[in-house]
Amino acid sequence: MQTIIKSWYIIKVLEPKTEALLGQILWGTVVNDETNRFTAGDYMSSSLIRDINLDLRLVVTQSNSHYKLEGNGNEFSVYYSEVKLLDKGFSPDKIIQMRRSEASSK
Numbered sequence: 001m002q003t004i005i006k007s008w009y010i011i012k013v014l015e016p017k018t019e020a021l022l023g024q025i026l027w028g029t030v031v032n033d034e035t036n037r038f039t040a041g042d043y044m045s046s047s048l049i050r051d052i053n054l055d056l057r058l059v060v061t062q063s064n065s066h067y068k069l070e071g072n073g074n075e076f077s078v079y080y081s082e083v084k085l086l087d088k089g090f091s092p093d094k095i096i097q098m099r100r101s102e103a104s105s106k
Helices: 080-087 092-104
Strands: 003-014 021-033 043-045 049-053 058-061 066-069 074-079
Touching (some): 003 043, 021 080, 074 092, 080 092
Parallel strands (some): 003 074
Antiparallel strands (some): 021 043, 049 058
16 A cells, blocks of 8 residues: 655755754655545655655655655755654745745844
8 A cells, every 4th residue: 555645855854963864754745545644635744764766756664654756856955853844744845934034034
């Protein structure tokens, strides 16, 4: 069973001080979910990715969830502290806006 995702991002999670890659997660909008965990149209944020095959458009997470990627996607980098924003439904675009707002207020 798999979940089909559109408007997806491969999110690189970075350690703030060294910017070392801690892992990757998948974030996107649910098209269809055969596992009945998500409703079509909802956002989802996966556990850490175990395997990505962009030729087949498949992602498998460490929790053994299988995702089929629909359409074109993007890559995005976040610091570990920003992962909670993705879990709460903030999109990568919204996080960029928040970063710009914080930078301009300093």
